[in-house]
Amino acid sequence: MKAWTYILLFFIMITSCSGNSSSQNLTWYKNSTITNIIEDPDKPDDVVRIAIGISAQVFYLSKKSSDYNTLFEKAKQSFKRGKAFDIGIENNTNIIRQINEIKK
Structure with a gap:
């Protein structure tokens, strides 16, 4: 019985530690609206x-990102139409990595 307890404990530890590491590296700004978009001088x-x-916290959108066009379109929607999104900012870089529709 003791062996099964250790196996179960080990399994729980493994599954709780696994997950999407990219989302753990993001700080989320929930239900946020973009108030300005400008070229960085x-x-x-x-x-x-x-x-x-x-x-007006300032963050950056990398033009070299593979999903730049998608993120920029969502940013423009938020800025021009006042649409709110959940915005994921990469920790320690201030770079926007995700802009998601708000889950209801």
Whole structure:
């Protein structure tokens, strides 16, 4: 019986530690609206500056990202139409990695 307890404990530890590591590396701004989109004057070929919320926290959208076009379209929707999204910012870089529809 003791062996089964250890096996069960081991299984629980493995499954609880596994998961989507990319989402663990993101800070989420839930139900947020983009208030400004401008070209970055310091790195115009690399990033676009994105301001989120009333306090206008500034983040970046990398033009070199493989999903840049999709993310930029969602950012424009939020900015122009006031549409709110859940926005995932990569920790320690301030780069926007995900813009998701709000789950109801």
